[in-house]
Amino acid sequence: xxxxxxxxxxxxxxxxxxxxxLTLAAARLDVDSVVADVGAGTGSITIEAARLAHGGKVFxxxxxAAAIELIRRNIEKFSVGNVEIICAAxxxxxxxxxALDAAIIGGSGGRLNAILDALFDKLKTGGRLVLNAITLxxxxxxxxxxxxxxxxxxxxxxxxxxxxxxxxxxxxKALNPVWIIAATKEV
Amino acid sequence: xxxxxxxxxxxxxxxxxxxxxLTLAAARLDVDSVVADVGAGTGSITIEAARLAHGGKVFxxxxxAAAIELIRRNIEKFSVGNVEIICAAxxxxxxxxxALDAAIIGGSGGRLNAILDALFDKLKTGGRLVLNAITLxxxxxxxxxxxxxxxxxxxxxxxxxxxxxxxxxxxxKALNPVWIIAATKEV
Amino acid sequence: xxxxxxxxxxxxxxxxxxxxxLTLAAARLDVDSVVADVGAGTGSITIEAARLAHGGKVFxxxxxAAAIELIRRNIEKFSVGNVEIICAAxxxxxxxxxALDAAIIGGSGGRLNAILDALFDKLKTGGRLVLNAITLxxxxxxxxxxxxxxxxxxxxxxxxxxxxxxxxxxxxKALNPVWIIAATKEV
Amino acid sequence: xxxxxxxxxxxxxxxxxxxxxLTLAAARLDVDSVVADVGAGTGSITIEAARLAHGGKVFxxxxxAAAIELIRRNIEKFSVGNVEIICAAxxxxxxxxxALDAAIIGGSGGRLNAILDALFDKLKTGGRLVLNAITLxxxxxxxxxxxxxxxxxxxxxxxxxxxxxxxxxxxxKALNPVWIIAATKEV
Numbered sequence: 001x002x003x004x005x006x007x008x009x010x011x012x013x014x015x016x017x018x019x020x021x022l023t024l025a026a027a028r029l030d031v032d033s034v035v036a037d038v039g040a041g042t043g044s045i046t047i048e049a050a051r052l053a054h055g056g057k058v059f060x061x062x063x064x065a066a067a068i069e070l071i072r073r074n075i076e077k078f079s080v081g082n083v084e085i086i087c088a089a090x091x092x093x094x095x096x097x098x099a100l101d102a103a104i105i106g107g108s109g110g111r112l113n114a115i116l117d118a119l120f121d122k123l124k125t126g127g128r129l130v131l132n133a134i135t136l137x138x139x140x141x142x143x144x145x146x147x148x149x150x151x152x153x154x155x156x157x158x159x160x161x162x163x164x165x166x167x168x169x170x171x172x173k174a175l176n177p178v179w180i181i182a183a184t185k186e187v
Numbered sequence: 188x189x190x191x192x193x194x195x196x197x198x199x200x201x202x203x204x205x206x207x208x209l210t211l212a213a214a215r216l217d218v219d220s221v222v223a224d225v226g227a228g229t230g231s232i233t234i235e236a237a238r239l240a241h242g243g244k245v246f247x248x249x250x251x252a253a254a255i256e257l258i259r260r261n262i263e264k265f266s267v268g269n270v271e272i273i274c275a276a277x278x279x280x281x282x283x284x285x286a287l288d289a290a291i292i293g294g295s296g297g298r299l300n301a302i303l304d305a306l307f308d309k310l311k312t313g314g315r316l317v318l319n320a321i322t323l324x325x326x327x328x329x330x331x332x333x334x335x336x337x338x339x340x341x342x343x344x345x346x347x348x349x350x351x352x353x354x355x356x357x358x359x360k361a362l363n364p365v366w367i368i369a370a371t372k373e374v
Numbered sequence: 375x376x377x378x379x380x381x382x383x384x385x386x387x388x389x390x391x392x393x394x395x396l397t398l399a400a401a402r403l404d405v406d407s408v409v410a411d412v413g414a415g416t417g418s419i420t421i422e423a424a425r426l427a428h429g430g431k432v433f434x435x436x437x438x439a440a441a442i443e444l445i446r447r448n449i450e451k452f453s454v455g456n457v458e459i460i461c462a463a464x465x466x467x468x469x470x471x472x473a474l475d476a477a478i479i480g481g482s483g484g485r486l487n488a489i490l491d492a493l494f495d496k497l498k499t500g501g502r503l504v505l506n507a508i509t510l511x512x513x514x515x516x517x518x519x520x521x522x523x524x525x526x527x528x529x530x531x532x533x534x535x536x537x538x539x540x541x542x543x544x545x546x547k548a549l550n551p552v553w554i555i556a557a558t559k560e561v
Numbered sequence: 562x563x564x565x566x567x568x569x570x571x572x573x574x575x576x577x578x579x580x581x582x583l584t585l586a587a588a589r590l591d592v593d594s595v596v597a598d599v600g601a602g603t604g605s606i607t608i609e610a611a612r613l614a615h616g617g618k619v620f621x622x623x624x625x626a627a628a629i630e631l632i633r634r635n636i637e638k639f640s641v642g643n644v645e646i647i648c649a650a651x652x653x654x655x656x657x658x659x660a661l662d663a664a665i666i667g668g669s670g671g672r673l674n675a676i677l678d679a680l681f682d683k684l685k686t687g688g689r690l691v692l693n694a695i696t697l698x699x700x701x702x703x704x705x706x707x708x709x710x711x712x713x714x715x716x717x718x719x720x721x722x723x724x725x726x727x728x729x730x731x732x733x734k735a736l737n738p739v740w741i742i743a744a745t746k747e748v
Contacts (some may be wrong), residue, residue, distance in 0.1 A: 110355075279418055330697065345534055348531040366537075535738055548735055548738055
């Protein structure tokens with residue numbers, strides 16, 4: 001994983017390194033995976049996925065113009081050639097995607113059920129869906145969706161507290177917790 | 188407990204309400220307790236202690252001029268009449284304290300062992316020592332001190348994540364974790 | 375607050391001391407408060423509330439026979455004389471309660487909305503409702519209820535990690551996190 | 562990463578999947594990495610490292626007989642052919658290791674400084690040291706060691722709370738937190 005400071009990030013919130021690590025591990029990418037990153041933000045997940053799936057392809061779906069510009073510049077900075085940006089508010093823009101090995105949701109703009117429908121439609125059998133939620137409602141809605149379809153899931157909350165060196169002390173500095181919810185498309 | 192926003196706080200870090208609640212519960216104050224609050228900061232613990240021990244007295248020890256001014260203004264705002272501010276870098280200023288029912292350490296300025304010596308010296312038998320640590324080293328040093336003197340202790344880390352209402356969502360916003368370490372002077 | 379080990383507890387899950395402390399602080403009890411403790415479990419919250427509101431009264435509502443027996447024995451052990459046990463599956467049993475200063479929900483048996491309706495009906499103006507949730511769905515349902523009625527709330531998750539002394543080490547042992555949600559009946 | 566249930570584990574404590582993921586990410590293994598896993602326990606980190614560094618080698622150092630037997634059986638279960646078990650109480654057994662790309666410390670049996678000395682001696686320039694600590698003292702001792710040698714480090718605490726499906730609810734079940742401390746041998 002890259003360090004957080006390596007990304008250009010502006011004022012767009014970024015998924016922190018430890019969360020990226022756990023999210024991408026849950027996505028189980030191969031070198032040739034085809035991946036969608038919905039609500040790509042700064043593109044930090046997109047870039048890491050593109051490096052892991054360097055023989056595959058990553059579609060970054062993002063509606064915010066400032067974020068799209070950051071993704072473009074991060075793609076350039078890290079010289080990744082296998083990313084395609086889709087400027088749309090998901091689920092818009094998802095219908096044109098090819099079959100996916102993995103879909104990662106970092107942001108849903110309030111249309112989570114429709115996004116999940118569209119992504120499960122595109123996922124191959126055995127494909128992975130991974131969602132990062134920073135609100136209680138998003139986590140609950142995602143779990144409800146998966147339960148309603150009898151899809152088994154793994155779900156956990158991760159709370160990272162960094163130890164920041166300050167003189168001869170290490171101060172405990174909390175990152176905001178994230179719920180990571182993952183499921184496999186079984187049939 | 189008061190709400191955090193009720194305190195005047197400037198740029199001085201303040202012990203948050205949930206931490207104040209657990210800290211003061213560990214101090215087991217009575218209405219007539221005599222209390223020292225070392226490293227009083229904004230005075231939030233001082234004020235709460237003074238309200239709980241309204242028939243007793245609270246000594247707020249603080250070295251930082253801006254913090255002392257905040258404590259003064261918070262005393263005035265909450266009209267508490269049983270606080271005495273001691274402008275000193277602890278353990279300086281502790282020798283003149285009367286016998287204490289409870290001592291709370293919010294900040295130690297790197298002289299923790301000497302502060303603990305001075306406070307245990309002043310604590311009555313059965314008196315309570317409660318320390319809030321935000322660094323790994325302060326927590327470890329305090330535990331080492333208590334172990335070396337065979338003082339039983341209760342110690343835990345508390346991590347509060349507030350749910351902040353944002354539109355129709357509740358976002359998980361972490362406060363920095365704090366170690367709360369408490370011991371009783373037994374003899 | 376009492377120590378966890380002081381309570382008789384059998385196999386019934388018990389609200390841990392730090393959580394009891396924060397829950398009862400949120401309930402803002404006075405010495406003469408009238409309180410309902412719904413889903414009282416071992417009675418640990420009931421007993422603490424009864425000691426704080428020693429001039430008031432606490433109604434412990436619980437449906438489980440083993441738990442009711444534990445509450446009885448804890449009442450006896452701590453010699454509290456101001457508790458009445460109501461053997462019922464809430465919201466059953468709530469209609470006969472008097473006007474309440476505070477209502478605490480530790481368990482809802484899946485009928486949370488009806489319980490909240492019944493309790494807000496009984497709460498005096500200015501009365502406090504405090505809920506402890508250990509599942510995502512209970513927390514979300516409670517927040518939805520409060521939002522739908524435009525009731526302002528304070529909500530946070532608390533994660534306690536106890537430091538357990540093992541030889542010369544202090545091991546970090548996590549308690550399960552709890553969401554604490556509190557609101558005031560305003561009119 | 563493998564699921565926790567896939568490992569044979571007996572009564573030996575096991576590093577949980579999310580922690581393994583973050584630990585191995587911090588170790589930055591290549592397919593041909595030479596790795597030491599000190600205090601290998603059930604061998605869960607050893608097995609994962611052996612699968613990531615399938616063209617390299619993993620040395621599992623462990624002193625406990627029951628744990629060694631578990632490592633043997635897990636090696637067999639997962640058919641990894643690039644692990645060598647060293648039955649010794651580290652730092653014993655470390656002197657005979659070849660040059661290392663990464664060293665992971667899961668347990669130190671109270672001899673952490675000597676283990677760190679031995680491992681930094683074996684690490685190649687650019688090699689990674691990653692330590693998992695479950696006690697405050699181990700974390701503090703490791704940070705002190707790294708500071709004393711002016712080795713930059715990344716350190717954080719990770720607290721995982723799994724959501725366990727219970728009927729129509731997801732219960733928050735905390736794992737014990739772990740401090741993960743990582744450093745690079747720079748010269």
